[in-house]
Amino acid sequence: MPGKNKLQRFAEMKDFKNTVEPKLKEIKGVTGEEKFKPHPMKGKWKNDFFQNPNPLVLELGCGKGEYSVGLGRKFPQKNFLGVDIKGARIYVGAKTALDEGLSNVGFLRTRIDFIDLFFETGEVDEIWITFPDPQLRKNRIRKRLTGKLFTDRYKKFLKPGGIIHLKTDNTTLYEYTLEEIEEHGFELVYETDNLYEKGITHFDEDVREILGIKTHYETLFSEQGFNIKYIKFKL
Numbered sequence: 001m002p003g004k005n006k007l008q009r010f011a012e013m014k015d016f017k018n019t020v021e022p023k024l025k026e027i028k029g030v031t032g033e034e035k036f037k038p039h040p041m042k043g044k045w046k047n048d049f050f051q052n053p054n055p056l057v058l059e060l061g062c063g064k065g066e067y068s069v070g071l072g073r074k075f076p077q078k079n080f081l082g083v084d085i086k087g088a089r090i091y092v093g094a095k096t097a098l099d100e101g102l103s104n105v106g107f108l109r110t111r112i113d114f115i116d117l118f119f120e121t122g123e124v125d126e127i128w129i130t131f132p133d134p135q136l137r138k139n140r141i142r143k144r145l146t147g148k149l150f151t152d153r154y155k156k157f158l159k160p161g162g163i164i165h166l167k168t169d170n171t172t173l174y175e176y177t178l179e180e181i182e183e184h185g186f187e188l189v190y191e192t193d194n195l196y197e198k199g200i201t202h203f204d205e206d207v208r209e210i211l212g213i214k215t216h217y218e219t220l221f222s223e224q225g226f227n228i229k230y231i232k233f234k235l
């Protein structure tokens, strides 16, 4: 927001009712054996945070939260939670949701590496992964959000049959994700290597509107001429 520096935004965000910023001590284990422990909100997002029984959808690596906010506007009967480690980015989405009175949109500031500490079995209905870092260096491959290390974590809390959506500009990550789906026997529901040229016309108006939400990074990559890829799958 113009006129506010990072520290001012962080201070303001501490009072945001729609944002959870866990302290490390909330998830750090108390004994040497127990390295981490579940966060107090685990199993309680619907009752305590959103205060309704509606489905819960995550946006992982949400940045400024364009999908969480965009979907929240369109589906008031679902809850959307954007997850990212960068507070200055989350601030933008959280402030927009508050200003627009979107009580079904919230944000969680954490490393996604700890994501299974936050949700109970079957607590999450759907996951969006929007333009994640492709982690191209060899020693970073295990950090890819569609890799086995992460899908094993998602399995712990995603409802059976729950959909995962990936949008990316990156060919390596797109091909890697398709290989992961095949190797681990996940169910590929739909994929296209060029959403706006070859894919989006297959869908009805409603889905086109959803897939057409553009995040900050999608706008940047599209302007640079990258094709947008989209994969929809189940674990």
Ligand SMILES: C[S@@+](CC[C@H](N)C(=O)[O-])C[C@H]1O[C@@H](n2cnc3c(N)ncnc32)[C@H](O)[C@@H]1O
Pocket: 060, 061, 062, 063, 064, 065, 083, 084, 085, 086, 089, 110, 111, 112, 113, 130, 131, 132, 133, 215, 216, 217, 218
């Ligand atoms: C390329 S940006 C995309 C942001 C947004 N989804 C968009 O499309 O504009 C990737 C985002 O993922 C976040 N991220 C990457 N790895 C993460 C991790 N392990 N835990 C939490 N956030 C992560 C980064 O902080 C960053 O905001």
